[in-house]
Amino acid sequence: MSDIQRSSVTKKQGRSKNKHLPYQRKKRNQSVKEYLYQRMNGKCSYCHDNFKLKDLCLIKKNHQWNSLFEPIHNKVIACKKCSYKKSEMNHKEFIRYLRRERWKLRDEISENYREISSKVFNRYENKCIYCEFEFGYTPKKRKKQLTLDHKRSLLCHGDNDEKNLASSCYIHNIEKDSRSSEQYFKYLRDSGRKFKPKSIIPK
Missing domain, CATH: 3.40.1800 (His-Me finger endonuclease fold)
Known part of the structure; x- marks a missing residue:
């Protein structure tokens, strides 16, 4: 039996040995x-x-x-x-x-979603805090898709206090996942997605 045939026998069907990274010892x-x-x-x-x-x-x-x-x-x-x-x-x-x-x-x-959401959305002027950080404004389509977001997620011992709630669009809320708002802002900054206003050209 040749070396090529032996290596093919050791591999499982549809899966190679080196597919995943080695376990950290x-x-x-x-x-x-x-x-x-x-x-x-x-x-x-x-x-x-x-x-x-x-x-x-x-x-x-x-x-x-x-x-x-x-x-x-x-x-x-x-x-x-x-x-x-x-x-x-x-x-x-x-x-x-x-x-x-x-x-x-x-x-x-x-x-009590309607009561809580109306208070939170009015406090943030119906804007997504992450869109404002990324684009400098909230697009019209995303204003219609505003959701309640926990700044400190429920997974990380967050609560339903109004100070812990913010308005976020559906897309950013899904991408944020279980991260805190500070961690997500840092992620956007590190990936080069922070809004940079154009410098004013002097006359």
């Missing part, structure tokens, strides 16, 4: 906390918000572990709020709990 002198911090790019595993290493905690995914040496995949890095809320819950139970909390907050807004 832990270094010898690296602590478990530093390794998980590097893997998560400085984010909490549950709320996905950015933190410094000292502000994150190393906690267990599942508390029931019978073996003597606990493996790394049973540990996770989380912020202080998430670790306090999780307490003795398992990983899957805590994710379900967070989803239920988010749905409760969304239901609160959907019940």
